[in-house]
Amino acid sequence: MSQTRLRAHRPARPLLYLMPAIALLAIFFLGPILVNSVIAFTDMGVNLRVGQFTLLNFERIVQRDGRIPMVLMTTLIYVGSTLFLFNVGLGALLAMTTTAIPEKLGNFFRGLWLLPRMSPAVLYGMLWIWIADPTPSGLLAQVTIALGLPTVNLRNDYPLMLVVLANGLVGASFAMVILTSSIRSIPAHLANAARVDGASEWGVLRHVVAPALSQPIRFITIYQALSLMTTYEYILLITGGGPVYDSTPYALYIYRRAFENGAYAYGAALALGLMVIGVVITLLQWRLTDMRSTFAAPKIEVL
Amino acid sequence: MAQITLTNVSKSWGETRVLKPMNLTIEDGEFVAILGPSGCGKSTTLFLLAGLYAPSAGEIAFDGHDVSRVDARDRNVGIVFQSYALYPNLTVRENIAFPLRFKSVGKPETARRVEEAASLVQIGALLDRRPSQLSGGQQQRVALARALVKEPNILLLDEPLSNLDATLRIAMRAELKAIQKRLGITTLIVTHDQIEAITMADRIICMNNGEIAQIGTPDDLYRRPNNLFVAGFIGTPPMNRVKGHATGRVLKVADESFQLSADHSGDVTFGLRPEDISLVAPVDAPLSGLIASVEPMGREVFYTVDTPAGPIHALEYGETVRHATGASVGLTWKPELGLLFDATGDRLGGLHPDLSHSADSRTAALQPAL
Structure with a gap:
C-alpha cells in the first residue's frame, strides 16, 4: 500500500477538449459572420474595393428593391410546402409504412429513398432536368406523348413545383430515418395495450405512434426549416431560379444578387437579413414547442 | 364475467409450433394461474385469449360464443402487461380513462368510473401525474385500474408482479386476490413463479413445451403431480x-x-x-x-x-x-x-x-x- 498513492479525482479541463470545436466554429462560422456583417455596411462590388461605409444596402432592401416581397413569398411557399408535404409529411409516412411491412422489404425501401441523398447533387439535378425536359426525349414528355396529352414544360410553367418536388424527395429521407428509429423504440406492448383497450389500427397510430413522434418531428421541423431556407443548390442546378425570378427563394436571391450582379455588399446585407430571420424562427419554435424538455441529462460526469 | 372454453386451440409461427392443441375450460369468476418455465407458451395462451394473436386452429369461446376471429378491441378483456405499458404522454387519469374513449361513455360517467377504479387500487391521489413520475408499484396499480375500468369480461395478467420488489410483491399478491374475489371477475394470471400461482389461484394450469402438463388445484399439483415435470417444477x-x-x-x-x-x-x-x-x-x-x-x-x-x-x-x-x-x-x-x-x-x-x-x-x- 505504501507505494500506491490514492489520487484524488481531478476535474477535466473542458476548455482543452473543446478547443478544436471552438477553433472550427470561430474560423468557419463566427469569422464569416463577422466579415459578412462588415461587408454589409460597405459598397463592395466585384473589384472587392471598399469605397465607403454606408447604410444604403439596408435602405435598398427595405425601400427600393421591388423583388423582395415576391422573393419572400416564393421562400414561404418553397420552404413551407417542401417542409410540411415532404420533409416532415412524406418522411413520417415513409417511416410508418416501412416499419409496418416486413423488415427486409422496409429496409429495402428506406435504402432506395436514401439513394438520391448519396448521389452527387449535379447528377440529381441533371436527372430532374431530363424528367422535366419538354422535348420528346424528356421522361415526362414521353409519358404525355404516349398518353396523347399535351406536353408541359415544368421548368417554365411550374418551376416552383418542380423544385419543391426535387428537394422534397431528397429531404424526406432525413425524417424517415429519424422517425423510423422513434417508431422502433416504442414498446411493442403499448400498441397491444391500445388494441385491448379498444383502439383500431388507426387508433394505435393516433394514440401510440403519433405521440411518440411529436418530439422528433419538432426537431426535424426546426432543423429542416433552417436548412431549406439557406440551401439552394438543386434550385440553381434545375431552374437556375427562373424563369426570371419565379423560382428564386431568398437564399438563391442572395447568391444571384451577389455573384450574378456583382453586388457583394448588397448580398452581404441580404444574408444578414436571412440570419436574423433564421434566429427569430428558431427562438420562436424553441419557445412554442418547449424544446428544452427534450434535453437529457449527461450520461457521464465530467466536471 | 365469462366462462372461457378452449377447444383444440393451437398456435404456430410459420413452421414452429408454440402451442400444441389445447382443451380447457375456465369457470365464470375463477382465478386461474398459468404456470410454467419461460418459452412454455403461457404468454402465447394469454395473448390468444386477449385476441392479440389469432389461433392457428381450434376455437376460443367466451360464454359459449366463438370469439376466435374477434379483434382484441371487441373482446372486452382487460390486460395488465409485465411492462405495464402505460401511455407515457397521458396522465394517470387519462390512462385509466383511455379504454372508455372507445365506448359510448359520457364525461361524468367516465370521471366517476375512473375515480372508482383508482380508489379500488388506491391511487386516487396520483391521478394528475404522468407515468414517468410513478414508482413501479404505482405504475402497476394504474395498469390494473386501466384494465378494470371498462368492466371487462375477463382479466388477464401477464407476469404483473415480476418487476416489483419482494415486499411489494407479497403485498400485491394478497391485494390482487382480494380485488379478484370482490369483483368476481374471471381472471388468468401468467407467471413463472410457483409461489405466486399457489398463493393466488383457485386452479393452476402447469405448462411445459407448449402443452398443458397438468391442471388442478395448488394441492393437486403439489401432492398429486401427474408427471415428473410437474413434480420437479412445483416445490422448492x-x-x-x-x-x-x-x-x-x-x-x-x-x-x-x-x-x-x-x-x-x-x-x-x-x-x-x-x-x-x-x-x-x-x-x-x-x-x-x-x-x-x-x-x-x-x-x-x-x-x-x-x-x-x-x-x-x-x-x-x-x-x-x-x-x-x-x-x-x-x-x-x-x-x-x-x-x-x-x-x-x-x-x-x-x-x-x-x-x-x-x-x-x-x-x-x-x-x-x-
Whole structure:
C-alpha cells in the first residue's frame, strides 16, 4: 500500500477538449459572420474595393428593391410546402409504412429513398432536368406523348413545383430515418395495450405512434426549416431560379444578387437579413414547442 | 364475467409450433394461474385469449360464443402487461380513462368510473401525474385500474408482479386476490413463479413445451403431480427423484430393494419431497447415508445426504441443527408420500414402495449401506 498513492479525482479541463470545436466554429462560422456583417455596411462590388461605409444596402432592401416581397413569398411557399408535404409529411409516412411491412422489404425501401441523398447533387439535378425536359426525349414528355396529352414544360410553367418536388424527395429521407428509429423504440406492448383497450389500427397510430413522434418531428421541423431556407443548390442546378425570378427563394436571391450582379455588399446585407430571420424562427419554435424538455441529462460526469 | 372454453386451440409461427392443441375450460369468476418455465407458451395462451394473436386452429369461446376471429378491441378483456405499458404522454387519469374513449361513455360517467377504479387500487391521489413520475408499484396499480375500468369480461395478467420488489410483491399478491374475489371477475394470471400461482389461484394450469402438463388445484399439483415435470417444477427445494427398476412387486433402487404396493414392471422414478423425509438413527431406516452438507435456513435446516441411491435432500423444521456434516443418518418417510413415475414420466397412481425391504434382498440390506 505504501507505494500506491490514492489520487484524488481531478476535474477535466473542458476548455482543452473543446478547443478544436471552438477553433472550427470561430474560423468557419463566427469569422464569416463577422466579415459578412462588415461587408454589409460597405459598397463592395466585384473589384472587392471598399469605397465607403454606408447604410444604403439596408435602405435598398427595405425601400427600393421591388423583388423582395415576391422573393419572400416564393421562400414561404418553397420552404413551407417542401417542409410540411415532404420533409416532415412524406418522411413520417415513409417511416410508418416501412416499419409496418416486413423488415427486409422496409429496409429495402428506406435504402432506395436514401439513394438520391448519396448521389452527387449535379447528377440529381441533371436527372430532374431530363424528367422535366419538354422535348420528346424528356421522361415526362414521353409519358404525355404516349398518353396523347399535351406536353408541359415544368421548368417554365411550374418551376416552383418542380423544385419543391426535387428537394422534397431528397429531404424526406432525413425524417424517415429519424422517425423510423422513434417508431422502433416504442414498446411493442403499448400498441397491444391500445388494441385491448379498444383502439383500431388507426387508433394505435393516433394514440401510440403519433405521440411518440411529436418530439422528433419538432426537431426535424426546426432543423429542416433552417436548412431549406439557406440551401439552394438543386434550385440553381434545375431552374437556375427562373424563369426570371419565379423560382428564386431568398437564399438563391442572395447568391444571384451577389455573384450574378456583382453586388457583394448588397448580398452581404441580404444574408444578414436571412440570419436574423433564421434566429427569430428558431427562438420562436424553441419557445412554442418547449424544446428544452427534450434535453437529457449527461450520461457521464465530467466536471 | 365469462366462462372461457378452449377447444383444440393451437398456435404456430410459420413452421414452429408454440402451442400444441389445447382443451380447457375456465369457470365464470375463477382465478386461474398459468404456470410454467419461460418459452412454455403461457404468454402465447394469454395473448390468444386477449385476441392479440389469432389461433392457428381450434376455437376460443367466451360464454359459449366463438370469439376466435374477434379483434382484441371487441373482446372486452382487460390486460395488465409485465411492462405495464402505460401511455407515457397521458396522465394517470387519462390512462385509466383511455379504454372508455372507445365506448359510448359520457364525461361524468367516465370521471366517476375512473375515480372508482383508482380508489379500488388506491391511487386516487396520483391521478394528475404522468407515468414517468410513478414508482413501479404505482405504475402497476394504474395498469390494473386501466384494465378494470371498462368492466371487462375477463382479466388477464401477464407476469404483473415480476418487476416489483419482494415486499411489494407479497403485498400485491394478497391485494390482487382480494380485488379478484370482490369483483368476481374471471381472471388468468401468467407467471413463472410457483409461489405466486399457489398463493393466488383457485386452479393452476402447469405448462411445459407448449402443452398443458397438468391442471388442478395448488394441492393437486403439489401432492398429486401427474408427471415428473410437474413434480420437479412445483416445490422448492424440488422433489427428490431417484431412478430405479420395478419387477413385479419388487422395486430396486441402487442396491436397495423395496416391496411395491402393486405389480409393475419397467424403469421407474421414485419421487419424495424433502420435507416428507425424517432423519433418524441409521438402524431400521429404509435408506441410510452420510450427511454431505448442512444449510441452516432459519425456520428450517436443509440437509443433503449421500446415499447409495445418490444425493437426497431433506428438510427439517426448526432452527436446531441436529446432525453434523459427515454424520451417519437413516432416512424414513410415510410410505404413501413416496410417488412413483413410469418410464415416460407419468405418475403411477396408487403405487408406493413399502418401507420394509423386500424379502429377496434381505442379505443385501443387512450389509452396511456405506
